[in-house]
Amino acid sequence: MLLLLLLTNAFVLLPWAGAGRIIGGQEAKPHSRPYMAFLEITSGIQFYTCGGFLIRPDAVLSAAHCVDKEGSVKVTVTLGAHNIRREEPSQQTIPVEECVIHPEYSRESLENDIVLLKLAKNATINKNVQCISIANKNEGVREGTKCDLSGWGLTSREEDETDVLREVKLKVQNETICQQLSPKYERQSMICVGDENRKKSAYKGDSGGPLVCNEKAYGIVSHGYACRLFPEVFTRISYFELWIREQLKRFSLQDIPGSPSSD
Known part of the structure; x- marks a missing residue:
């Protein structure tokens, strides 16, 4: 069942019980985006x-x-997948040991919409499962830059579905477009993205996926605006780089017996 979070002038690209695909995109070449989870x-x-x-x-x-759900939450990550309805030999399914939501995340305004998931065991890195670099604190992405988005979200407002990974190119927009639609848009921590022709878009189920520009992750699919496919708001990764690095350091310390973080 799809859980809709109703916000003033906004909708969240919330997950769907059963995956679909991106609107206006195409099927990705199998395993061409080995960082996808x-x-x-x-x-x-x-x-x-x-x-x-x-x-x-x-x-x-x-x-x-x-x-961000009521009560206890269990998260499982599948890596190396193309068709998520099949048990492909390339797939690695790993439970999440810890969900670290940004301490200043707001479910009302969707500010700081970012979470770091600590896997219960390390993924095996191979041709089908690889890491992607993230933008550092000094790196920005310019208006007009065309970036790639991939995911298993719904393919249309009619909620058509597919099982395979889809991809689409979207353009970084002038931030005034998003600011005009919502006073809660934060330039420092968000990126305004979309297709002016309203034919291509992330949609329900694509939340959490990466906006990849020049082979580096710059954004995270966050939310859109009610009854609109354009524009959409992504979490700006560069703004959170130091927080991400701090959490990764803590994860490493937890793996060392007798370390302060493991006591």
Whole structure:
């Protein structure tokens, strides 16, 4: 069942029980995006899916709203997948040991919509499963830059579905477009993205997936605006780079017996 979070002038690209595809895109070449992660999230009797991406063998980045559920949440990550309805030999399914939501995340405004997932064991890096670099704090992405988005989200407003990874090119937009639609748009921590022709878009189920520009992850699919396919808001990774590095360092310390973080 799709859980809709109703916000003023906004909708969240929330996960869907059963994956679909990106709107206006095309099927990705199998395993051409080896950093992609498929998230299965269980909260009580409810089931959701989201996207994510591998940034270290033990860590996946995604959107905080994907795991921000009432009660206990169980998350499982599948790496190396193309068709998520099949048991492909390339797939690695790993449970999540810890979900670290940014401490200033807001479910109302969707500010700081980022979560780091610590995997219960390291992924095996091979041709089908690889990490992707993230933008550092000094790196920006210019208006007009065309970037790649991939995911298993729904393919249309009619909620058509498919099982394979889809991809689409979207353009970084002038931020005033998003600011005009919502006073909650934050230039420092968000990126305004989309297709002016309203034919291509991320959609429900694509949340948490990466915006990849020049082979580096610059954004995370966060949310859009009610009844619109354009524009969409992505979490700006460069703004959170130091926080991400701090958490990754803590993850490493936890793996060392007797370290301060493992006591």
